[in-house]
Amino acid sequence: MEYAKLGSLSLNTFDKNNKEMLEFLKKLIKDETITSRFQGLTDGLLRNPNNEFFRHSFLVTHDNNLIGYVGVGGFNETERCVYLRYAVDKDKRGKSYGKMLLNEVSEYIFRKYPQVESVRLKIADDNKASLNASSYCGFKWIGDDFYAKANPYIKTNFSDIKNQNELMNYMDMNISYGWIDKSGEKHVNTLDGFRESYRTSSIDESLEYKVGTCIEQAAIIKSFFDKIGLENKMYCFRRYETTENFDKEVKMHCFVLFRYQDNWYHFEHSNSDNKGIHKYNSIEDAIKKEIERHEKTDIRELTEIPSIPSGLTFKEFNQYVNNFETIIIAELGIKKL
Secondary structure, eight states: OEEEEOSSEEEEOOOTTOHHHHHHHHHHHHOHHHHTTOSOTTHHHHOOTTOOSTTEEEEEEETTEEEEEEEEOOOBTTTTEEEEEEEEOGGGTTSSHHHHHHHHHHHHHHHHOTTOOEEEEEOOTTOHHHHHHHHHTTOEEEETTEEEEEOTTOOOOGGGOOSHHHHHHHHHHHOEEEEEBTTSOEEESOOTTHHHHBOOOOHHHHHHHTEEOHHHHHHHHHHHHHHHTOOEEEEEEEOOOOTTTTTSOOOEEEEEEEEETTEEEEEEOSOGGGOEEEEESSHHHHHHHHHHTSOTTSOOEEEEOSOOOSSOOHHHHHHHHHTSOEEOGGGGTOOOO
8 A cells, every 4th residue: 555655656555465565575585685784674564553654664666566665763853863774676776766765765754754854874884786876865974884864954054053962963964074175175084185285174164164173073062062051171182293203193183071960971073983972970081981992002192272273284283282281191090191
């Protein structure tokens, strides 16, 4: 039975008494290229007594021909998002059905459910077909194996953000790891030529170009917590650099801690391996956790900095940080150094 007409495709509620649907489902289940990537393919098809959209799965048709499957997750109220998983019948692949499915299902969700700020996918690195399809449809990598597409009908401005969860979602959708060089060229997910050509960007430049290293992203995060009046501190944890060792590998991470009620939180976005809002009992615990993520041989210094001036070369930024007093890590009870 047709649940919803999309564009060229339709979503159909599974009918166990429909022989064609039953045979198609058996075919999908026997396809190891599908079942090896996710389990529970039948759950959302068979268990939906209230005929709801979220937490439901559908068989997809094109011109009344079954071509695939899509599973819709529950609405995540914290991140304002919905996760999808999908599959195209192996005999229908190579005909752009994957792209069509992602585009039309996303469009349906964004128009019918305006509370959904993004649609997300989990795609393994070796799933080249899905990576290509999702990229074509506007999905953006947000960390690990996750990709997201923003609701284009929600015009969220940085100035409209009200809390830390909205900030994280905004940065997921709008800020990539990258930097602007002295010629105004944008570099994304690479540090090639960084020492020679990098300049610190202003917050406005980072928001316009939609990129930032940990330096710029820390400045954005701090400016937000300053705006809403939450106590916060910005740190630079780096190898001390002078003219003698300036040509070595870049080892630096800028990050922001903020206080909310009786706890301190580490708001991390630029480091995809540690991305999130992490809660600690004290500021010392938060700093300790960040330092202990690095190997003992990775000798760095910790410095609290009040702001990040724009237009500085990487060397000038290091010299700027050198002007502030280094925090003695041992005094925090951390046996890192």
